[in-house]
Amino acid sequence: MERIPILRIGTLLLVTIQVDLYDDLALRLQDDLSNRIAELEATGVLIDISGLEIVDSFIGRTLANIAAIARVLDAETVVVGMQPAVAITLVELGMSLPGIRTALNVDLGMEYLRQAATGENGVGTDHYAE
Amino acid sequence: MVKLLKMMRENQERLLTDWLNGLKAIAQRRDLISDVEVREQARKILTLISNPPPDTVLEDFSSEGWQTVRDQLMAISISRVAHGSSPSETAQFLFSLKPPMFKLIREQLTTTPDELFREIDVTNNFIDAMALHIAESYIESRDKVIARQQEEMLELSTPVVTLWDGILALPVIGTLDSTRAQMVMESLLQAIVQTNSRFAILDITGVPTVDTLVAQHLLKTITAARLMGAECILSGIRPQIAQTIVHLGINLNDIVTRSKLADAFRLALDRSGRTVTQKPGNHTPVTAPAAGVS
Numbered sequence: 001m002e003r004i005p006i007l008r009i010g011t012l013l014l015v016t017i018q019v020d021l022y023d024d025l026a027l028r029l030q031d032d033l034s035n036r037i038a039e040l041e042a043t044g045v046l047i048d049i050s051g052l053e054i055v056d057s058f059i060g061r062t063l064a065n066i067a068a069i070a071r072v073l074d075a076e077t078v079v080v081g082m083q084p085a086v087a088i089t090l091v092e093l094g095m096s097l098p099g100i101r102t103a104l105n106v107d108l109g110m111e112y113l114r115q116a117a118t119g120e121n122g123v124g125t126d127h128y129a130e
Numbered sequence: 131m132v133k134l135l136k137m138m139r140e141n142q143e144r145l146l147t148d149w150l151n152g153l154k155a156i157a158q159r160r161d162l163i164s165d166v167e168v169r170e171q172a173r174k175i176l177t178l179i180s181n182p183p184p185d186t187v188l189e190d191f192s193s194e195g196w197q198t199v200r201d202q203l204m205a206i207s208i209s210r211v212a213h214g215s216s217p218s219e220t221a222q223f224l225f226s227l228k229p230p231m232f233k234l235i236r237e238q239l240t241t242t243p244d245e246l247f248r249e250i251d252v253t254n255n256f257i258d259a260m261a262l263h264i265a266e267s268y269i270e271s272r273d274k275v276i277a278r279q280q281e282e283m284l285e286l287s288t289p290v291v292t293l294w295d296g297i298l299a300l301p302v303i304g305t306l307d308s309t310r311a312q313m314v315m316e317s318l319l320q321a322i323v324q325t326n327s328r329f330a331i332l333d334i335t336g337v338p339t340v341d342t343l344v345a346q347h348l349l350k351t352i353t354a355a356r357l358m359g360a361e362c363i364l365s366g367i368r369p370q371i372a373q374t375i376v377h378l379g380i381n382l383n384d385i386v387t388r389s390k391l392a393d394a395f396r397l398a399l400d401r402s403g404r405t406v407t408q409k410p411g412n413h414t415p416v417t418a419p420a421a422g423v424s
Binding site: 079080082083084086087088090092096097098103104105109 | 315316326356360
């Protein structure tokens with residue numbers, strides 16, 4: 001059975017989606033990820049979707065669900081590397097994914113999660129000093 | 131029928147001279163197109179009509195055999211569009227072939243009135259069909275010119291500029307319709323990926339009006355940029371536009387807005403951990419009033 005690998009980096013989990021995400025695979029990923037977060041007491045989840053070229057509303061909702069589940073389990077989720085076409089599709093579908101944090105690439109996402117973990121939540125967040 | 135074409139072949143030079151004289155009499159804008167060019171075009175048309183492939187009849191202009199004539203008419207219409215002739219002038223070019231043709235038929239076909247009338251009728255319809263075709267080609271080539279210009283304008287009007295390492299700006303100029311909004315969105319997102327920029331400033335100083343549709347397009351662009359991990363700042367909102375936005379009840383609460391591009395740029399610098407300071411002792415020179423001039 002095809003699965004999406006989940007890598008552990010310190011207290012973070014890294015998921016790289018390189019194949020087209022079909023419904024079963026997305027649900028399995030959601031399942032695996034929630035188990036791993038609980039098992040490893042992860043503080044952050046990084047989902048790299050730079051290889052993802054096709055999305056539908058179900059995939060969008062699954063991403064939102066993963067972020068919500070992670071938050072319940074006390075981990076922050078960052079979705080990184082979304083392609084322009086994917087972003088346009090999601091917006092046209094009316095899914096702005098308000099609960100999900102995004103970053104341009106894995107580097108920036110990782111930086112954000114590290115800072116979030118150490119409490120100096122200052123990078124790209126909603127509150128900042130002007 | 132065959133007789134008519136044979137007649138045309140034999141009298142081609144005369145027809146051409148009569149036709150050109152007729153054209154000269156009605157021409158209003160002699161400066162647009164040279165006599166030599168008109169003569170060449172007329173000669174080609176006459177030659178093509180009087181030497182059609184076998185089994186091609188004058189009654190059916192849409193048949194396969196007249197393809198060469200249609201192509202030639204298309205070429206003429208393209209050159210007319212380029213020269214700036216009007217559609218009626220272009221059609222006149224063919225209509226003025228009628229009098230010489232009728233004259234020729236009347237002179238040479240003296241058999242029966244019936245035959246004379248039939249040949250005139252056929253010639254008349256054929257020239258009408260050609261004129262319709264050239265008018266249509268004229269519009270077609272003009273549409274092509276318009277479409278190309280529109281495309282060029284679209285490309286011109288959506289430049290994405292890099293203000294700083296990681297800070298992009300897109301000054302939107304002109305009204306945002308759906309096509310342009312799509313172009314703006316695509317070029318901005320593409321630039322975000324290419325330059326790896328975390329901040330994008332959408333400046334709408336050049337947008338004359340903002341209605342609900344334009345606002346929706348802007349919101350979509352900003353949301354898409356956020357999904358990719360870049361932050362969008364909306365700037366250049368003029369006071370009247372701010373009023374319109376509020377009166378229309380458009381919700382811009384989730385969007386960072388600034389009134390000037392400079393403010394948006396300062397905010398982006400600030401958020402990326404940079405500050406702009408003035409060097410000590412290096413003040414902007416104050417222009418002193420010129421001495422000695424009263």
